[in-house]
Each structure stands twice: as C-alpha cells, then as structure tokens.
Amino acid sequence: MSSLVNALTLSPMIWCNGNFLDDGSGLVELTDRGLLHGLGAFETILAVDGVVQHESRHRARLQDAVDRLGLPDLAELDLNHIVAKLCEHNHCVKGKARARVTLTAGHGAMDAITSSEDGKIFVQVQSYVPSADLPHLITLPWRRNEQSPLIGLKCASYAENLLALRYARSQGADEGLFFNTRDELCEAGMANVFLKIEGEIFTPPLASGCLPGVMRSAIIDVAREQGRVIHEAAITRAQLAMAEQVFVSSALRGIVPAQSLDQRLLSGQPFPVMIP
Structure with a gap:
C-alpha cells in the first residue's frame, strides 16, 4: 500500500x-x-x-x-x-x-x-536545468515559407522543427538555422537568432517568417531602454558569413552565444545587452 x-x-x-x-x-x-x-x-x-x-x-x-x-x-x-x-x-x-x-x-x-x-x-x-554548453550551429537545407498562413504561430504541428533538430544533430551540431524562400535568414529550429556584424546587432524581422519570440521581443525592448540599437533587417547568407558572433534566444534559455556556425568558430562572448 x-x-x-x-x-x-x-x-x-x-x-x-x-x-x-x-x-x-x-x-x-x-x-x-x-x-x-x-x-x-x-x-x-x-x-x-x-x-x-x-x-x-x-x-x-x-x-x-x-x-x-x-x-x-x-x-x-x-x-x-x-x-x-x-x-x-x-x-x-x-x-x-x-x-x-x-x-x-x-x-x-x-x-x-x-x-x-x-x-x-x-x-x-x-x-528545468539549462545546458551549460554553448551551441554549435549549422545552416539547414530546407526553407521556411515566410508567406505560410501559420507564420507567427507556435503550432502543435511541430514536425518540421523536429526534423530540423534531428538533421542538425546528425551533422554534429546542436541547432540549425533556416533561411526563407527569399534566401534571407529566418530563425533557428527552436529559437530566434541575433548576429553581431562590425559591432552592430541584427535580427531577422518578423516579415522573414520567424516566430515572434517572447525572448526576442523582450531583448529588443530592453536594448531600447538601455539605448542600444538592434536592427531588424533582412540578412543575407553573405552577411551571416561575416558575423563575428551569432546568438540564439528562447524563453527557457534566454540568449546564448554560439560556439560555431557551419564549423567556423565564433567568439562565444556574451550578448552585449544586459538582460534582467
């Protein structure tokens, strides 16, 4: 009993x-x-x-x-x-x-x-115990459809994201980055993405088809309060290749610097905006 x-x-x-x-x-x-x-x-x-x-x-x-x-x-x-x-x-x-x-x-x-x-x-x-490891990223072979009627929704039909995660891990990475049908950077399979290029911070706009992430919006608001500019702008493959740092953000982990992108080592330095 x-x-x-x-x-x-x-x-x-x-x-x-x-x-x-x-x-x-x-x-x-x-x-x-x-x-x-x-x-x-x-x-x-x-x-x-x-x-x-x-x-x-x-x-x-x-x-x-x-x-x-x-x-x-x-x-x-x-x-x-x-x-x-x-x-x-x-x-x-x-x-x-x-x-x-x-x-x-x-x-x-x-x-x-x-x-x-x-x-x-x-x-x-x-x-929940977050991983202490910094993620390795790769670009994915599939495209997000930025004109899908499901854009902006975190839908129960999540197979696309799970397949992206499985592919990334099969290639020895932790997470993958989607481009959209216009060949612009969109988001990670389970996170939003930020870049540092020549000292400036960029993130794909919602028009890219990315999820309107809770942490993404919080980061943009906090940056604005701290007098920092985050550029919401279309990001090409060439610009991604120029990035000194890449960060992924989610509600659970906050914002985390990546160790590498497509086997190119990144600095792994913390995000330049203090997130409370």
Whole structure:
C-alpha cells in the first residue's frame, strides 16, 4: 500500500480545463483535431521559484493562436496561479521550471476552424536545468515559407522543427538555422537568432517568417531602454558569413552565444545587452 501511495504522490500533476489532475492519461479524445490534424498551439514558458516569466507576452501570443485557429478561450487560464500550484506539487518550486501550455481544438469537421466544447487547455510543469554548453550551429537545407498562413504561430504541428533538430544533430551540431524562400535568414529550429556584424546587432524581422519570440521581443525592448540599437533587417547568407558572433534566444534559455556556425568558430562572448 505504501508503494502505491508514494507512486501517486510522485506522479506529476497537470491542469486541464479548470481542473488539477494527478493523471493526464486519456484526456485527449481520438477525434480531437489537435491529435488528428495538429490543429492546436502551445507555449513553452520559464518559471523561476514558481513565478511565470513574461506572462503577458506568452498570453498575447497564445491569444493570437486562439483567434486565428479557433482554439479554446483563455478566460479560465490563470497562468500564474496554475503554474505556482503545479510547481509546488511537482517539487520544482525552487529554481527554474519548464511550463508548457497546450491548446487543442477538440472534435469538429475537417474544414471547421472553430473550437468545440471538448477543446482542451493543458498546463504541465517540470524542473528545468539549462545546458551549460554553448551551441554549435549549422545552416539547414530546407526553407521556411515566410508567406505560410501559420507564420507567427507556435503550432502543435511541430514536425518540421523536429526534423530540423534531428538533421542538425546528425551533422554534429546542436541547432540549425533556416533561411526563407527569399534566401534571407529566418530563425533557428527552436529559437530566434541575433548576429553581431562590425559591432552592430541584427535580427531577422518578423516579415522573414520567424516566430515572434517572447525572448526576442523582450531583448529588443530592453536594448531600447538601455539605448542600444538592434536592427531588424533582412540578412543575407553573405552577411551571416561575416558575423563575428551569432546568438540564439528562447524563453527557457534566454540568449546564448554560439560556439560555431557551419564549423567556423565564433567568439562565444556574451550578448552585449544586459538582460534582467
């Protein structure tokens, strides 16, 4: 009996549609369009000591997905309260934790871009220890479509990004960089990208097709407050080859300098803007 009690105590709690649950199995129906067609969205969020970081930025991006894909309403999603309780139950209230919010559309006709009554909102939390290693980058052989109707959304249909990550790792790298159909730098498979060229900082504009990253926008805002200019501009392959430094940014890791790009060693120096 004691082993059963311990197992239940240690099982990770999740939140789904207003309820805290000790077991999330079987909650997504086989008819859910999030499962069948990838009609869903998600956010990966950093919590520190149980406190959600950049909550308003994450919520705004989720709301954009709700509006464009017809996903469940966010009215019940008190993210700060939910993540704090999950961190406490899942033994990650101290230090860093990784929270994931997932939205699915529920059942419905294939051409219906509206949420049904059984659409789901899940929140999961687990402890998070970022890697201390600086990433090695390569350019990817595939292009991002900057005119896709999914641009700007962090969609549940994530296979393209996973294939990019697998390819990068098969080549001995950690992450890959996408160019778009105009042959302009877009983003990394799971991060935004910044460059330092002749002392100036550049990042691809949203028109490149890159995700409007939470950390990306925070970095640009902080740089502006500190009187630093970050140029949002189209970046060619020739300009990327000129970069003295390349950085990747994400909500979990912040902004990290790369060790190399296509086997060309980079300085690995920290980003020149102090991010609180």
